Amino acid sequence: MGSKKYKGKPCVYCVDGVSSDGEHIISREFFPPTYRGNLPKAPACRPCNDRKSKLEHYLTTVLPFSSDHETALKAQTDKIAQRLYKNIALKNELRSGIIPVLMKTKNGSLEDTISLPFQPEKLTEYCKYIVRGLVWYEWNVIIPKDYIVEVMPFWQHSSGLFRDFVLSLSPDLQRHKILAKGGFEYTCTRNRDDAAFSAWQLKFYENMLIAAQLTEDKLECIELCALTGPPTIRPIIERLTGNSEET
Numbered sequence: 001m002g003s004k005k006y007k008g009k010p011c012v013y014c015v016d017g018v019s020s021d022g023e024h025i026i027s028r029e030f031f032p033p034t035y036r037g038n039l040p041k042a043p044a045c046r047p048c049n050d051r052k053s054k055l056e057h058y059l060t061t062v063l064p065f066s067s068d069h070e071t072a073l074k075a076q077t078d079k080i081a082q083r084l085y086k087n088i089a090l091k092n093e094l095r096s097g098i099i100p101v102l103m104k105t106k107n108g109s110l111e112d113t114i115s116l117p118f119q120p121e122k123l124t125e126y127c128k129y130i131v132r133g134l135v136w137y138e139w140n141v142i143i144p145k146d147y148i149v150e151v152m153p154f155w156q157h158s159s160g161l162f163r164d165f166v167l168s169l170s171p172d173l174q175r176h177k178i179l180a181k182g183g184f185e186y187t188c189t190r191n192r193d194d195a196a197f198s199a200w201q202l203k204f205y206e207n208m209l210i211a212a213q214l215t216e217d218k219l220e221c222i223e224l225c226a227l228t229g230p231p232t233i234r235p236i237i238e239r240l241t242g243n244s245e246e247t
């Protein structure tokens with residue numbers, strides 16, 4: 001069912017497209033049915049919706065395994081077996097890639113567990129959609145086409161710089177929202193004069209554990225941080241990600 005609020009508007013994801021309807025910015029499928037109330041929506045065109053759905057199909061199946069948060073556990077039991085039953089290729093990919101790893105527990109000790117293969121670039125791409133959608137949802141602004149939307153997954157121990165120096169800018173404009181009973185949350189802030197110049201921290205299932213490829217076979221929490229803004233923010237991103245070519 002279409003509604004006037006979302007139909008015939010510029011698509012928040014690609015800017016050029018015309019929305020066919022409102023689209024859930026964070027897919028309802030990440031959460032058990034009774035946790036899905038009041039999830040934010042944004043106007044989206046059909047092609048963007050289709051591209052985003054493909055990412056959602058993968059991520060709603062795989063991401064719940066990364067956390068022992070209540071919503072993730074419930075999502076695992078409720079739906080995933082059913083989804084994998086229909087998607088043999090994904091089932092085989094996951095099954096053949098299972099590896100034993102060490103996981104850091106909350107008190108810092110290491111525990112044996114298993115890890116599933118994961119395509120992190122799909123999560124990064126998906127988070128770009130989420131940030132575009134939420135910028136519109138929070139401030140009614142569409143991120144212009146020439147702006148940068150950069151998603152930076154940081155290991156938890158290295159995300160301090162972002163939290164302390166970027167996300168804490170303009171504290172009076174900072175917002176923190178918890179959705180789906182803690183299944184998803186975000187903190188954001190923006191430039192006072194330009195809402196499309198913004199900083200984000202996104203959290204699925206409170207704490208996602210993902211294997212750090214560089215540090216042996218340990219699982220660590222990642223923090224999904226994002227920055228949007230005019231092309232002039234490139235040096236800030238390079239500094240944050242350590243890709244600066246300056247000496």
Ligand SMILES: [Zn+2]
Pocket residue numbers: 011012013014015016017018044045046047048049
């Ligand atoms: Zn679009």
